Amino acid sequence: MDRYLIVTNDGKDVDYAVTDHVISLLEEAEKTCIVCQKDEKKNIILDSVPDDIDCAIVIGGDGSLIEVARMLWKRDVPILGINMGTLGYLTEVEVNHIDEDLKQMLSGNYLYEERMMLEGTFDNGMRDVALNDIVISRKGDLRIIHFRLFVNGELLNSYEADGVIVSTPTGSTAYNLSAGGPVVEPTASLIVITPICSHALNTRSIVLSSEDEIVIEIGEGRNGSKEEVLATFDGADTLTLSTGEKVMVRKADAETKLIKLNKLSFLEILRRKMKGN
Numbered sequence: 099m100d101r102y103l104i105v106t107n108d109g110k111d112v113d114y115a116v117t118d119h120v121i122s123l124l125e126e127a128e129k130t131c132i133v134c135q136k137d138e139k140k141n142i143i144l145d146s147v148p149d150d151i152d153c154a155i156v157i158g159g160d161g162s163l164i165e166v167a168r169m170l171w172k173r174d175v176p177i178l179g180i181n182m183g184t185l186g187y188l189t190e191v192e193v194n195h196i197d198e199d200l201k202q203m204l205s206g207n208y209l210y211e212e213r214m215m216l217e218g219t220f221d222n223g224m225r226d227v228a229l230n231d232i233v234i235s236r237k238g239d240l241r242i243i244h245f246r247l248f249v250n251g252e253l254l255n256s257y258e259a260d261g262v263i264v265s266t267p268t269g270s271t272a273y274n275l276s277a278g279g280p281v282v283e284p285t286a287s288l289i290v291i292t293p294i295c296s297h298a299l300n301t302r303s304i305v306l307s308s309e310d311e312i313v314i315e316i317g318e319g320r321n322g323s324k325e326e327v328l329a330t331f332d333g334a335d336t337l338t339l340s341t342g343e344k345v346m347v348r349k350a351d352a353e354t355k356l357i358k359l360n361k362l363s364f365l366e367i368l369r370r371k372m373k374g375n
Contacts, residue, residue, distance in 0.1 A: 099152035103175075104165050105134040105142070107158025110182035116193060117157050120180065123197065123359040127204050142169055151175055153357070159183020164332050167215075167229045167354040178203065178212055178357040180253060187271050187284075189369070191361055199359050209358045213268045214287055214308060215350035218329065221343055227350050228270030234314055234345070235261035235294065237326045237338065242297055244325065246316030249310050256317070258373040259296040261327070262310060264347050268354075271368070273333075283364055289349070309328040316340060 102124055107115045120181045121131045135146035142165065154170060154177045156163045163179040170177070173189030175194050180196060191199045202208065217233045243261055247254045265274040270290055279292035280303055287308040293301050295320040306312070316339050319325040325341045339345065 099129075101130045101132065101145060101148070101150060101152045103132050103134055103151045103154040105154060105156045105158075105162065106369065107162040108136070108140055110158045110162070112278045116180065116182065116196070118202065120155060120157065120289065121197065123200050129204075142166075144169060149173075152212075155180065156189070157182060158189075160186055160188045160332070162200075163188045164229050165334065167225055168332060168334070171215065171227050171350070171354075172352040174352070176355040176357050178359075188268070188356065190357060191362070200290075202359055203357065211285060211356045211358045213284060213352045214353055215264050215357060216264060216266055216289070216347055217350040218331065219346045219348075220337065220339070224337065225336050226331045226337075228269070229266065229354050230332045231263050231265040231274060231331045232345070232347055233261060233263050233273060233294075233328075233333075234316075235328050235330065236241075237328045241319070243327055244319065245327075245362065246315045246317060247291065247311040248315070249306060251311075252315075254304070255291055255301075257296060257301070258298070259293040260300070261294040262314065263292045263294060264314075265292065266290075274303075280305065281368065285364075287349070289347075308349045310348075313344050314347070315344045316342065341357075 113119050124131050124291055130234035133302055135143045137143055154166050154175055156166050157180045180191045216228045218231055242258045244258055246256045263274050266284040268284045274290055274292050277292050277294050279290055281317040289306045292303040316327055318341050327339050329345050330334050330336045
């Protein structure tokens with residue numbers, strides 16, 4: 099790998115000290131660095147990202163890495179995350195280990211870990227992707243949402259809840275976990291559905307095959323009123339849905355490729371992150 103896209107979370111690396119250090123280490127190894135350009139709202143300018151990059155290095159937290167993963171969807175570009183956030187399930191490198199970890203990567207001593215993504219398609223043909231989850235949640239006033247969930251064309255259940263999370267294994271330790279859903283080994287290939295604050299005693303998370311096709315249909319509100327809800331992808335892009343409208347969720351055609359340097363098991367990483375040990 100010779101050409102590296104450097105993406106920095108400006109709110110984490112405020113003075114660009116870590117970014118400059120990473121660039122200097124790569125340039126000393128005679129690698130080319132392209133610093134990702136952003137607009138005045140700190141959004142990545144997609145047209146500024148070259149087609150011929152070999153790797154993306156993300157300096158920030160898991161949210162920053164997810165943003166880059168969605169941006170590079172279908173481009174088969176591996177991503178290495180440098181953690182300047184808190185938990186950092188996805189970011190591989192801690193700030194105090196940058197020198198040794200980059201040296202290890204540059205020597206070719208690394209592995210790729212592929213993570214499945216989800217694609218959501220709407221009635222109007224719009225579509226988007228998520229590495230963590232697609233969340234259907236209430237919009238505006240505090241009220242429950244009525245929706246029906248179909249799997250492969252067959253009605254699975256009708257829900258009254260604050261919303262529903264459709265999660266990848268990678269996203270199982272995110273919102274899904276907070277909502278009481280199961281933790282899943284991140285390289286698995288499956289889909290987790292977890293209702294949010296369901297108004298029923300027997301509602302649990304459901305684990306489906308990654309080959310299943312899921313449709314969520316928005317129902318009517320109280321007394322037949324029209325409902326509006328939000329469909330959110332990885333906590334970023336949001337689209338409004340109304341009563342009668344649907345979103346179809348399935349496994350995306352492409353995966354996110356993460357660079358792995360350490361040999362810690364997922365369970366060991368989970369134990370450290372959850373307990374802070």
